[in-house]
Amino acid sequence: MQRLQTTIFTGLSILLAVANPPHARANEVGVSSDTILFGQAAALDGPSSALGQGMRQGILAAFAEINAKGGVHGRKLVLISRDDGYDPDRSVVQTVKLIEEDRVFALIGAVGTPTTTVTVPIAKAKNVPFIGPFTGAGFLRAPDLHNVVNIRASYGAEAEAWIKHLTEDLHVRNIAIFYQDDSYGRDGLAGVKLALEQRSMELTAEGTFERNTKSVGSALRTLRRAEPEAVVMVGTYGPCAEFIKLAHKSGFYPIFVNISFVGANALANELGPEGQGVIVSQVVPFPWDASVKVVADYQAAEKALDPNMKPEFVSLEGYLSGRLVASALEETGPNPTRADLLRVINDVGRFDISGTIMTFGPKIHDAPSKVFLTVIQSDGTFKAVEKL
DSSP: OOOOSOOEEOOHHHHHHHTOOTTOOOOSTTBOSSEEEEEEEEOOSSTTHHHHHHHHHHHHHHHHHHHHTTOBTTBEEEEEEEEOTTOHHHHHHHHHHHHHTSOOSEEEOOBOHHHHHHHHHHHHHTTOOEEOOBOOOGGGGOTTOTTEEOOSOOHHHHHHHHHHIIIIISOOOOEEEEEESSHHHHHHHHHHHHHHHTTTOOOSEEEEEOTTOOOOHHHHHHHHHHOOSEEEEESOHHHHHHHHHHHHHTTOOOEEEEOGGGOHHHHHHHHGGGGTTOEEEESSOOTTOTTSHHHHHHHHHHHHHOTTOOOOHHHHHHHHHHHHHHHHHHHHOSSOOHHHHHHHHHHHOEEEETTEEEEOGGGGGTSOOOOEEEEEOTTSOEEEOSOO
């Protein structure tokens, strides 16, 4: 498929929103009398598209659910999504367009560390809220980034969960790492090294690959020579699946542990029968557990948006981001501003989302998002790891 330079996903509601109807009164940027515009720059095409599309679907499901109930203070929530291909340069272009051309109220559902590294400063300079990025990068937790709202655990927290399970539950001593050679991969690497250092351990070996490629052969040769008992992986589903399949083909069967950003369902689909036993850490509730009210609401919202959609971790994270902004806007009042939205999120911090109290923004440090481990089954489904 020819790579799209720019892809704008819009619906009739978006076209109506940007038409600037004559009855719309002057408000904050992105706010009209009947709509509030949100913008997403994420991978919607290419090798990491399942991540951007999953976040988009979850946000759209949340917005549709809220809009069906009358919106927030009479305004419908509308999403404009632009494709950045998981490329930092393209992400800058698309983010600037969202802010300056589309004139969105806030940014939501960005995907990736290398992309957010270059787009967060743009949003900060213009005081645009940057909500629910799909990344656990440490820099997003900086206290001076008042416009960034994190809803997920950090990569450091995920790395600690991996190493705790491998060393304490499975008694593994030789651990290697396979990671994307950029800011995302190096953030995960730092978290793993810290978790090992706290246990007076070091990595057995390191192997890297280039972003948006499946060039994993060199890394496989390096790690295989070291004969580790476990390989922790900081990448996206394509190259991680390629590494695991090639490793198995060559007779290399360590325990494989993946970070949540990999895209768990996409990884399982890519691996097929080779996925059995692969561990993936998660930072949102189990998307199939309808006994949890927020998950049941997510499933209903997804089905209402598209009956063919199936529950999965990435879209659930997008849904939670969408529900968060709706709850915060309710608290903000009938005349929302960007500053008021951030003030509410940062000051309140805890919101009731379908009966579940969830913590966001700075208060996430007081009640960190939970990390739990799952393991892929032979049929591609997931089971929670029992010990941790």
